Amino acid sequence: MAATRSASKSNMAKAGAFKTAAKPTHSGAPKGYKPTEPARVEAVLNALKKAYPRVECALHHKSAFELLIATILSAQTTDVGVNLATPELFRRFPTPAALAKAPLQEIEQLIRSTGFFRNKAKSITGAAKKVQSDFGGEVPKTMDELLTLPGVARKTANVVLGSWFGLNEGVVVDTHVFRLSHRLDLSQAPTAEKTEQDLIKIIPRPRWTMFSHELIHHGRRICVARSPKCVDCPLESLCHSSDKTWSTVWQHKPAKVQREAK
Numbered sequence: 541m542a543a544t545r546s547a548s549k550s551n552m553a554k555a556g557a558f559k560t561a562a563k564p565t566h567s568g569a570p571k572g573y574k575p576t577e578p579a580r581v582e583a584v585l586n587a588l589k590k591a592y593p594r595v596e597c598a599l600h601h602k603s604a605f606e607l608l609i610a611t612i613l614s615a616q617t618t619d620v621g622v623n624l625a626t627p628e629l630f631r632r633f634p635t636p637a638a639l640a641k642a643p644l645q646e647i648e649q650l651i652r653s654t655g656f657f658r659n660k661a662k663s664i665t666g667a668a669k670k671v672q673s674d675f676g677g678e679v680p681k682t683m684d685e686l687l688t689l690p691g692v693a694r695k696t697a698n699v700v701l702g703s704w705f706g707l708n709e710g711v712v713v714d715t716h717v718f719r720l721s722h723r724l725d726l727s728q729a730p731t732a733e734k735t736e737q738d739l740i741k742i743i744p745r746p747r748w749t750m751f752s753h754e755l756i757h758h759g760r761r762i763c764v765a766r767s768p769k770c771v772d773c774p775l776e777s778l779c780h781s782s783d784k785t786w787s788t789v790w791q792h793k794p795a796k797v798q799r800e801a802k
């Protein structure tokens with residue numbers, strides 16, 4: 541997850557900074573297209589909810605503590621990769637108290653496959669120590685408190701607050717949410733932080749957590765970074781992205797629609 545509060549976090553953040561510059565992404569939009577007007581945003585939200593009615597956090601966890609650690613480890617790697625590393629990590633160090641006392645080298649070896657393992661090992665042991673010393677061994681429930689933990693920036697805090705505590709304090713903006721928010725013209729902001737602020741303004745608060753889950757799911761399955769599968773996309777009629785794979789969409793339009801357009 542993106543990080544900005546320490547030197548080690550800074551290195552991870554630099555390596556994973558979103559590269560997409562703010563640019564107009566729509567093409568072929570109807571006249572008067574206003575991508576963030578409430579009716580259009582609602583249509584996008586409804587289509588996502590209908591397409592992914594039971595989506596949930598892909599990081600395996602059984603407690604707020606496990607979700608916190610898994611989310612810190614998910615920086616610059618896949619959730620699948622994290623899910624392969626965490627069972628043994630949590631088996632050996634199941635609590636903040638245990639992880640706080642864990643030998644750093646042992647942690648590094650356990651999480652090596654997730655990348656940036658030295659920085660991540662410091663972050664997760666540091667977070668465990670702080671949870672133990674400052675919060676009585678319980679993962680805190682507020683944004684301000686979570687942001688005091690090593691390795692935790694807004695995105696990680698939003699994951700824990702939304703997916704474990706059920707609190708909509710912000711919108712998780714990972715690489716998928718960032719990419720799709722731009723493709724769907726919900727934001728043109730150049731950074732994850734500013735994109736989150738744009739989304740907060742237009743998405744009803746009760747939908748913040750699930751919107752992120754749905755968009756992440758959609759970004760993995762359909763709206764992939766290269767050659768999005770627009771022909772299978774439930775948002776196709778609402779999307780005017782210049783990344784759209786027009787040819788495949790077009791081939792599947794009914795013959796009548798193709799004839800009328802000629």
Ligand code: SF4
Pocket residue numbers: 723724762763764768769770773774775776779780781783784785
């Ligand atoms: S139509 Fe294509 S580019 Fe637009 S959201 Fe769907 S998959 Fe992504």
